[in-house]
Amino acid sequence: MELRFKCPSTRSKVMILKVKRENYKVKTIFFKGKTPNPGQYCMIWIPRKGEKPMAYSYIGRISGVSVEKIGNFTASIHALKPGDYIGVRGPCGNGFSVKKEWSEVLLVSGGVGIAPLAPLAEKLRSMGIRVKTLMGFKTSKDVFFLDRLRSKSEVVIVTEDGSLGIKGLVSEALHSEKLDQYDQVVVCGPEAMIVSCIEVLENKNFTDYQVSFSRYMKCGIGLCGHCSFGEIVTCIEGPVLSREEIMENHQDLGVFRTSSGRREIV
Amino acid sequence: MLEVFIGFTMDNPTMLASGILGVSGYTMRRVAKSGAGAIVTKSVGIQEREGNPGPVVLEEEFGLINSIGLSNPGYRKFLDEIRIAREGGKPIVVSLFGSSPEEFSEMINYLEGEADGFELNLSCPHVKGLGMEVSSDLELSEEIMGEARKNTRKPIFLKLGIKNYLELGKIAEEKKLDGVVAINTLPALRIDLEFKCPSLGGVRGGLSGPCLKPVALRCVYDLYSELDIKVIGVGGITSGEDALEFIMAGASAVQIGTGILYKGLEIFKEVENYLREYLRKEKCALEDLVGIANVG
Ligand SMILES: Cc1cc2nc3c(=O)[nH]c(=O)nc-3n(C[C@H](O)[C@H](O)[C@H](O)COP(=O)(O)OP(=O)(O)OC[C@H]3O[C@@H](n4cnc5c(N)ncnc54)[C@H](O)[C@@H]3O)c2cc1C
Ligand SMILES: Cc1cc2nc3c(=O)[nH]c(=O)nc-3n(C[C@H](O)[C@H](O)[C@H](O)COP(=O)(O)O)c2cc1C
Numbered sequence: 001m002e003l004r005f006k007c008p009s010t011r012s013k014v015m016i017l018k019v020k021r022e023n024y025k026v027k028t029i030f031f032k033g034k035t036p037n038p039g040q041y042c043m044i045w046i047p048r049k050g051e052k053p054m055a056y057s058y059i060g061r062i063s064g065v066s067v068e069k070i071g072n073f074t075a076s077i078h079a080l081k082p083g084d085y086i087g088v089r090g091p092c093g094n095g096f097s098v099k100k101e102w103s104e105v106l107l108v109s110g111g112v113g114i115a116p117l118a119p120l121a122e123k124l125r126s127m128g129i130r131v132k133t134l135m136g137f138k139t140s141k142d143v144f145f146l147d148r149l150r151s152k153s154e155v156v157i158v159t160e161d162g163s164l165g166i167k168g169l170v171s172e173a174l175h176s177e178k179l180d181q182y183d184q185v186v187v188c189g190p191e192a193m194i195v196s197c198i199e200v201l202e203n204k205n206f207t208d209y210q211v212s213f214s215r216y217m218k219c220g221i222g223l224c225g226h227c228s229f230g231e232i233v234t235c236i237e238g239p240v241l242s243r244e245e246i247m248e249n250h251q252d253l254g255v256f257r258t259s260s261g262r263r264e265i266v
Numbered sequence: 267m268l269e270v271f272i273g274f275t276m277d278n279p280t281m282l283a284s285g286i287l288g289v290s291g292y293t294m295r296r297v298a299k300s301g302a303g304a305i306v307t308k309s310v311g312i313q314e315r316e317g318n319p320g321p322v323v324l325e326e327e328f329g330l331i332n333s334i335g336l337s338n339p340g341y342r343k344f345l346d347e348i349r350i351a352r353e354g355g356k357p358i359v360v361s362l363f364g365s366s367p368e369e370f371s372e373m374i375n376y377l378e379g380e381a382d383g384f385e386l387n388l389s390c391p392h393v394k395g396l397g398m399e400v401s402s403d404l405e406l407s408e409e410i411m412g413e414a415r416k417n418t419r420k421p422i423f424l425k426l427g428i429k430n431y432l433e434l435g436k437i438a439e440e441k442k443l444d445g446v447v448a449i450n451t452l453p454a455l456r457i458d459l460e461f462k463c464p465s466l467g468g469v470r471g472g473l474s475g476p477c478l479k480p481v482a483l484r485c486v487y488d489l490y491s492e493l494d495i496k497v498i499g500v501g502g503i504t505s506g507e508d509a510l511e512f513i514m515a516g517a518s519a520v521q522i523g524t525g526i527l528y529k530g531l532e533i534f535k536e537v538e539n540y541l542r543e544y545l546r547k548e549k550c551a552l553e554d555l556v557g558i559a560n561v562g
């Protein structure tokens with residue numbers, strides 16, 4: 001039977017065309033597939049290792065995902081070489097919403113959250129929309145995609161230890177921004193960073209924003225319910241949520257569900 | 267008009283099947299608001315379980331194979347989810363799995379205050395030592411049912427798989443359970459030819475969706491003709507007609523799981539509206555239809 005949503009239901013076997021090291025813990029793998037929109041993700045399957053969601057960081061005839069090594073599965077991705085095969089199911093999810101009448105957009109990233117925002121910046125620029133990016137990282141070693149973003153937007157870089165750019169949290173940089181000039185603010189990063197950014201935006205009564213969440217995903221087809229943010233099933237209805245959706249489900253902000261389904265407050 | 271009583275009252279005979287959108291109280295609340303007559307939670311056990319590595323699902327033309335692997339936060343942590351799910355205003359049936367009578371009584375005692383009923387999952391086909399492997403042992407199953415019954419007066423349903431379903435159904439009746447739910451997924455597996463390995467991360471899985479319907483109907487039919495307790499039908503329901511087929515075979519209520527994949531949450535309203543219209547046209551009550559096609 002036909003699926004109700006547009007996620008492809010089958011995994012395709014694709015060859016790794018290229019592997020690029022972005023920094024000491026982030027690598028990008030490139031492969032061919034259907035062209036995604038910025039903010040969409042795919043399920044990457046490495047046989048016998050697992051299947052996990054990754055946002056597209058490069059978009060085009062050849063797509064890429066940029067992966068931070070934080071555990072077993074991401075380590076397996078890092079071990080891939082050009083010529084190796086993986087299974088990919090994607091593009092999945094909604095992606096960022098973009099309006100052509102916008103004139104200026106502010107992107108706010110925390111850590112590897114810059115991955116889906118980079119192709120978004122490129123798309124916005126190609127539409128003639130001005131972009132400014134606030135990029136937050138723990139330390140200068142973690143920084144990646146800086147030149148890529150600089151070529152498309154005005155960049156403010158923030159590190160927690162001050163080793164590069166402004167010292168502090170990216171949410172503090174957001175607080176210092178005059179927001180009136182932006183048609184839209186787009187946030188992507190870890191849950192704790194999302195929570196503080198939303199707090200800043202709401203305190204400034206700024207409501208034109210969207211956030212890309214990364215909840216724990218298992219099935220990626222809207223059945224298991226693991227990835228939920230409040231009542232929203234983020235794997236098919238997200239991962240990008242509007243302010244309205246976030247506010248309607250705000251009780252689940254800052255709550256992360258582990259692989260067992262246990263809630264953890266971040 | 268569509269009200270049914272299966273130990274508690276539901277405003278219509280559709281229920282959310284266990285394991286689908288049943289991890290979080292909020293998603294269960296949403297399904298309740300979308301029109302399901304009752305909600306069955308994800309199966310929970312004594313201990314937290316992470317479940318299987320991915321892929322955990324495989325979609326096929328004829329249905330779905332899953333190997334989620336009974337991931338759950340453990341019954342204690344689940345209490346909050348049940349509380350949130352209740353806000354949907356529909357009865358909440360808590361699905362439990364375990365391997366001994368003591369485990370079931372411990373969980374029932376703890377959750378009883380928040381649950382409107384329990385479903386004993388003795389039939390998950392893909393987790394070692396749990397589910398189906400428990401129901402293969404009729405004596406153990408009998409002890410579990412007896413112990414569960416001793417610990418609560420709330421409705422208890424036994425979730426059956428294909429294995430021993432009639433024998434287990436009879437034991438459920440003897441042990442004064444309120445009903446049986448048929449059926450759970452069937453044991454399944456696929457091989458990925460390109461990668462030369464099992465298609466699912468957990469290797470073994472359970473088959474659900476349209477291809478399950480005739481098998482489930484047969485079970486429901488047999489159970490209805492042999493038992494006096496309620497039979498709840500589940501397996502491959504994707505439309506009002508499917509639900510009616512289960513009802514005519516003997517189901518007092520139906521559960522929907524994989525159907526959500528094809529129809530979205532609107533499926534509950536779709537089934538409800540179909541049944542309402544059918545009853546209006548046929549000028550009969552729902553209970554007149556239960557088992558009407560069952561000639562024994
Ligand atoms: C829509 C979406 C897009 C993502 N995009 C990227 C990306 O572009 N780059 C990137 O490096 N990471 C991305 N992630 C996170 C990535 O999926 C996890 O880092 C990865 O699964 C970790 O697996 P592991 O085995 O290495 O780590 P583990 O040791 O298993 O887990 C480490 C942490 O990773 C997270 N995690 C683990 N499994 C999952 C899962 N199935 N779903 C979501 N989070 C998980 C949890 O927070 C966990 O605590 C994305 C997640 C989602 C939901
Ligand atoms: C993803 C998924 C997870 C499931 N998890 C459970 C579970 O935890 N407990 C249980 O009793 N049944 C579980 N089931 C089985 C369903 O409740 C149901 O019996 C089966 O899927 C057949 O119905 P369907 O064809 O409408 O999905 C699960 C099914 C699926 C597809």
Ligand code: FES
Nearest residue numbers: 218220223225235
């Ligand atoms: S990951 Fe299973 S419902 Fe979203």
